[in-house]
Amino acid sequence: MVSEFRSGFVCFVGRPNTGKSTLTNALVGSKIAITSSRPQTTRHAIRGIVSRDDAQIVLVDTPGLHRPRTLLGQRLNDLVKDTYSEVDVIGITIPADEKIGPGDRWIVQQIKAVAPRTKLIGIVTKIDKVSRDAVAQQLVATSELLGEDADVVPVSAKSGEQVGVLVDLIVSTLEPGPAFYPDGELTDEPEETLMAELIREAALEGLGDELPHSLAVVIEEIVPREGRTEKQGELLDVHAILYVERPSQKGIVIGKGGARLREVGTAARTQIERILGTRIYFDLHVKVAKDWQRDPKQLGRLGF
Known part of the structure; x- marks a missing residue:
């Protein structure tokens, strides 16, 4: 007997830098969400699509929920909270190598307040970094945090361990429904957004x-x-501007004799050409938009 086709929307939520984007990329099997060791790297709700014979999971990758200090921070939080109420399953990411703290508890409180009926799954990430005993302890702690109704699964997005188990668990929680996207499609994110995010990721690598x-x-x-x-x-000419808030930051991004900016272009081009299958030529410029994170007009102009 063939089981009924299931589909739904899923998002991973957690403190910044708990492995949400890496997990999204591991499930989709392609790089669609930017990853960086820097908190607050993700700024857009990028959708990744996991298609199987029996199901389709649409992954919504959100910024990390945090206590906001700027207007940008508040808008990012609003984006995350809007997502909570629209998805079918929320996966709470808790890294195996860090103790559960006030930030994790605050996030769970926020989710239960905004989306009390949404199904929760606990995902203990980065299990390749610690011993099996430490993983077991974190699974117990996560279960206590989320409550006995929530399933908890350990994964390593980096090594791929347990990723298949997580996908099976997510599928089992979804309702029967149709595929939202054609088979083979990985993301519905516009090319411009994907390019901008990958340029930003390349620029953040190794910076203060x-x-x-x-x-x-x-x-x-x-x-x-x-x-x-x-x-x-085909060759695409891509003209992009990197905006910073202060003149001193402009020098950091450009680097001595423009060396840093050239490295950014090379790293981003490699990623984008792999995704689009088209050769790219970048024309990158750096401009100062003073204190743009606190200015509603500038935030709007920059797409927030």
Whole structure:
């Protein structure tokens, strides 16, 4: 007997840097969410699509929920809370290598207040970093945090351990329903957003703590290069601006003699060409938008 096809929307929620984006990428099997060791890397609700013969999971990758200090922070939190009430399952990510703290408890309280009827799953992430005993202790602690009704599963998105078990668990909690997207589609995110996020990820790598919140990327235009022969293949000219809040940050992003900015372009281009299957030429510029995180007009212009 063939089981009924199931489908639904799922989001992973947790403190910043608990492995949500890495987990999304592991389930989808392709890089669609940016990952960085810096908190507050994700800024958009990127959807990844997991298609199986018996089910389709639409993953919504949200920014980490945090106590906001700026208007940008508040808008990111609002984005997350809007997502809570619209999904079928919420996976709470708790890293195996950190004790459960006030931040985790605050997030669970927020979820239960905003979406009391949404199904919760506890996901203990980064299990490749600790011993089996430590994983077992964290599973018990997570179960106590979420309540006895919530299933809890340990995973390592990095090694792939237990990822299949997590997918099976998610599918089992979804209601019967149709596929939302054609088979083979990985994300419904516009190319411009994906490019901007991957440029920002490349720019954040190896930079100081002050920069993650202060950096925004806007794709000005994407233009197919004219006069290319069939043998040469398509080439897209991508014009992008990296916005920072202070002149001192502009120098950090550009680097000595523009070396840092060239590295950013090379790293982002490699990722984007792999996803789109098209060659890219980047024209990157860095501009200062003073204190944009606190300015409603500038936030709107930068897409928040």
